[in-house]
Amino acid sequence: MHIPDAFIPIWQGAIYWLIALVFIALALRWVRNEMNEEKLPLLAVLAAGVFALQAFNIPVTMGTSGHLVGGALVAIALGSPFAAIIVLSLVLIVQGVLFGDGGITVMGANIINMGVIGGFVGYYGYHGLMRLTKSMYASAAGAAWLACLIPALAASVELFVAGTFPLVPGMISMGLYHALIGVIEALITAVVLALIASSRPDILDKSVGVPT
Amino acid sequence: MIEDLFEIERLAYGDSPVHRLDARVKIVICFSAIVALVSFPRGEGTFMLALTFASLLALLLAVSRVRVRTFLLRMLAILPFGLSILLFQVLFPATPVVSPIVVATLPFGIALTAEALELAAQVGIRFVLCIGFIILLSSTTTIQDLLMGARRLGFPSEFTLILGMMTRYLFVFGQMFFRVRNALATRCFDPFDRSLPYAYRIRQMGNTIGTMFIRSYEQGERTYTAMLCRGYGKDAFLFVPRKPLTAPEWGTLAACMAVVIGGPAAVLLFS
Numbered sequence: 001m002h003i004p005d006a007f008i009p010i011w012q013g014a015i016y017w018l019i020a021l022v023f024i025a026l027a028l029r030w031v032r033n034e035m036n037e038e039k040l041p042l043l044a045v046l047a048a049g050v051f052a053l054q055a056f057n058i059p060v061t062m063g064t065s066g067h068l069v070g071g072a073l074v075a076i077a078l079g080s081p082f083a084a085i086i087v088l089s090l091v092l093i094v095q096g097v098l099f100g101d102g103g104i105t106v107m108g109a110n111i112i113n114m115g116v117i118g119g120f121v122g123y124y125g126y127h128g129l130m131r132l133t134k135s136m137y138a139s140a141a142g143a144a145w146l147a148c149l150i151p152a153l154a155a156s157v158e159l160f161v162a163g164t165f166p167l168v169p170g171m172i173s174m175g176l177y178h179a180l181i182g183v184i185e186a187l188i189t190a191v192v193l194a195l196i197a198s199s200r201p202d203i204l205d206k207s208v209g210v211p212t
Numbered sequence: 213m214i215e216d217l218f219e220i221e222r223l224a225y226g227d228s229p230v231h232r233l234d235a236r237v238k239i240v241i242c243f244s245a246i247v248a249l250v251s252f253p254r255g256e257g258t259f260m261l262a263l264t265f266a267s268l269l270a271l272l273l274a275v276s277r278v279r280v281r282t283f284l285l286r287m288l289a290i291l292p293f294g295l296s297i298l299l300f301q302v303l304f305p306a307t308p309v310v311s312p313i314v315v316a317t318l319p320f321g322i323a324l325t326a327e328a329l330e331l332a333a334q335v336g337i338r339f340v341l342c343i344g345f346i347i348l349l350s351s352t353t354t355i356q357d358l359l360m361g362a363r364r365l366g367f368p369s370e371f372t373l374i375l376g377m378m379t380r381y382l383f384v385f386g387q388m389f390f391r392v393r394n395a396l397a398t399r400c401f402d403p404f405d406r407s408l409p410y411a412y413r414i415r416q417m418g419n420t421i422g423t424m425f426i427r428s429y430e431q432g433e434r435t436y437t438a439m440l441c442r443g444y445g446k447d448a449f450l451f452v453p454r455k456p457l458t459a460p461e462w463g464t465l466a467a468c469m470a471v472v473i474g475g476p477a478a479v480l481l482f483s
Contacts, residue, residue, distance in 0.1 A: 199426065
């Protein structure tokens with residue numbers, strides 16, 4: 001769901017950039033105030049790791065395959081949507097500038113979709129579902145699935161506003177496709193959280209609620 | 213995508229007048245070309261503009277001696293998502309037209325309209341050219357040069373520092389990705405193997421990915437501690453020595469910017 005250049009008019013791209021920059025600034029402030037010490041380098045190295053593990057292709061069904069985006073995973077594990085914003089922004093900058101996946105004028109929109117919306121949906125989705133289901137893995141899977149679906153819907157609305165994508169058929173097709181691909185995000189996020197909880201539970205934020 | 217990372221960086225270490233050009237010049241030319249392409253109003257002029265920019269791109273590519281095949285292969289890897297949106301837009305027009313000119317009628321009552329095809333052509337040609345400029349930039353400039361160039365152009369110091377850290381470790385985790393993939397292959401494990409239960413495959417892949425996640429977190433911790441030992445703190449920044457542009461670099465910049473700014477202006481004036 002990386003929106004490419006030329007699909008969004010320049011002025012709308014500039015608005016998305018401004019919104020994205022506000023969230024990046026908030027995230028940088030969060031690193032300074034909330035994370036103990038200046039742990040930006042740690043997030044930077046983690047972003048490189050997330051970039052690499054996005055390369056694993058995993059089958060879904062009927063010949064489709066997908067890969068992890070990781071926004072929900074980072075937001076849940078590190079206990080803040082802002083961690084996801086920093087990690088995903090770094091990943092998207094590298095993808096946009098080195099590979100041309102995503103674009104320059106639309107990078108703001110992509111950061112909003114995958115970093116901001118993905119991170120917030122992943123984090124608050126997890127805590128909302130946690131209150132309902134009390135199951136850590138079910139909530140993580142549900143939140144990760146939503147964090148794949150909702151950014152895709154947001155991308156199709158942005159493309160509709162830009163006039164390059166029809167609203168209703170677009171949302172249905174983007175939604176169905178990402179609801180399918182989101183299964184990967186959901187299952188892998190739950191398995192990864194289970195692995196972290198059993199081998200390095202100290203990484204996980206206290207709010208995750210690992211039974212110790 | 214990470215498969216291409218090493219190849220792109222190897223290409224960027226090549227030698228040609230474009231490779232030797234200061235990163236700032238290339239960043240400014242490519243980014244302003246993309247902004248110009250995106251912001252140019254839709255209409256007849258687009259094709260003239262596209263021709264001008266395609267010539268500039270072709271000229272720079274020829275001078276840089278990036279092989280046509282490499283360029284096309286990299287472009288092919290990026291195109292599918294954008295093209296599928298365009299195709300979808302052709303089948304289900306995004307902006308309703310009062311009396312559309314129907315070019316052809318497909319099964320299921322889908323009508324191909326001239327307006328939708330026009331929009332797809334307008335967007336598609338810009339999209340392809342934008343990617344072309346990005347490929348030119350990244351296959352002639354090393355990541356380190358890109359970072360230094362961005363910093364010299366006024367990209368925030370704090371962000372340059374972490375982006376530098378990230379790109380350095382990109383290669384470490386790229387290697388780790390290859391090792392992990394080879395290790396899975398030597399054990400004859402393929403996530404697409406249908407003879408294995410789906411739950412088993414997902415669990416294996418999840419554990420593999422989780423291990424990489426934990427390893428990158430631990431690498432981050434080690435790096436961070438090592439940086440603290442060397443005096444990293446709140447006010448740390450990436451030191452970038454000043455480097456004035458040489459006269460030929462100013463000349464190239466001026467010539468290319470003349471095309472990037474003059475091209476759209478001329479097309480707008482004379483059409």
